Amino acid sequence: MKEQIIYEDNHLLVINKKVGQLVQGDKTGDESLLESIKNFIKIRDAKPGNVFLGLVHRIDRPTSGLVIYAKTSKALSRLTQMVKNREVKKTYWAVVGKEMIPQSQRLIHYLKKNEKNNKAIVFPKATEGAKEAILTYHVIKTLDNYLLLEIDLETGRHHQIRAQLSKTGVPIKGDLKYGAPRSNSDGGINLHARKLEFIHPVTKENIEIIAPVPQNDAVWKACEE
Numbered sequence: 001m002k003e004q005i006i007y008e009d010n011h012l013l014v015i016n017k018k019v020g021q022l023v024q025g026d027k028t029g030d031e032s033l034l035e036s037i038k039n040f041i042k043i044r045d046a047k048p049g050n051v052f053l054g055l056v057h058r059i060d061r062p063t064s065g066l067v068i069y070a071k072t073s074k075a076l077s078r079l080t081q082m083v084k085n086r087e088v089k090k091t092y093w094a095v096v097g098k099e100m101i102p103q104s105q106r107l108i109h110y111l112k113k114n115e116k117n118n119k120a121i122v123f124p125k126a127t128e129g130a131k132e133a134i135l136t137y138h139v140i141k142t143l144d145n146y147l148l149l150e151i152d153l154e155t156g157r158h159h160q161i162r163a164q165l166s167k168t169g170v171p172i173k174g175d176l177k178y179g180a181p182r183s184n185s186d187g188g189i190n191l192h193a194r195k196l197e198f199i200h201p202v203t204k205e206n207i208e209i210i211a212p213v214p215q216n217d218a219v220w221k222a223c224e225e
Contacts, residue, residue, distance in 0.1 A: 004017070006211055011200070011201065011202045012071055012075050012200075013068075013070075014209050015066070017064055017065060017066070018064055018214065019186050019187070019188030020061060022061055023058050024055050033067070034053060037053055054069065056068040056070055056076065057083050060159065060162075060191075063193065064191075064193070064214050065194060065211050066195070078202075082199075088197070088198040090196060091151065091195035091197075092150070092153065092193055094137075094165060094191050094192075095143075095190035096149060097145070097146060098143075098146055099147075099170050101147075101170055103139045104136070104137065106135070107135050107167075110123040110124075110130035111130055111131055111160060112127065112129050119159065119163075120157065120158050120162070120163035122163050133155050133160045133164060134153075134154035134155050136151070137150065137165075138150050146173060148223045162177070162178045166179045173189065175190075186216070192213050195209065196209045212224070
């Protein structure tokens with residue numbers, strides 16, 4: 001756990017999540033990062049009572065990268081509001097197949113969650129029950145068989161990046177749910193929450209955090225070189 005902590009102070013803690021880790025408990029009953037971090041802090045800081053820790057935002061289980069947890073209720077309420085107000089800038093990296101796509105593009109779709117298969121349905125125009133989804137991507141590296149995209153999110157919808165890129169004809173490497181031809185050996189997808197930028201909710205200083213990519217993936221390592 002210690003090596004996964006990218007940033008920590010009295011108010012918040014930022015983790016570089018590994019592929020497959022849950023950010024908080026779900027119906028699988030698997031231990032979540034929320035519980036693991038609480039236990040880690042309790043032992044490390046020799047805390048006698050319960051450890052307060054609140055999840056500020058989520059990323060999908062097969063995704064890696066940055067997740068913010070709040071260590072105080074004040075930081076949690078302020079950060080949650082900041083995420084709602086889009087005051088936390090999130091930048092992602094995604095590896096996609098080598099297709100002919102524009103070097104840079106702003107994608108606008110409308111997404112509706114299908115509860116049965118836990119998947120986002122993508123519509124090209126406003127549709128009843130669907131929410132507007134906006135992102136901008138830039139191709140920042142070309143590999144032998146893949147492209148590395150840097151993605152800036154304007155909205156935070158369910159499976160947004162996965163669904164929008166798939167609709168554009170470039171599903172994320174390993175993402176079978178959204179049309180990738182094959183899975184990754186670790187069961188994850190090549191989507192990484194790379195960078196977070198925000199004003200600290202208590203100290204008001206400017207925070208910028210970058211997470212290294214998973215080092216057990218040769219394609220990711222080639223992206224970072």
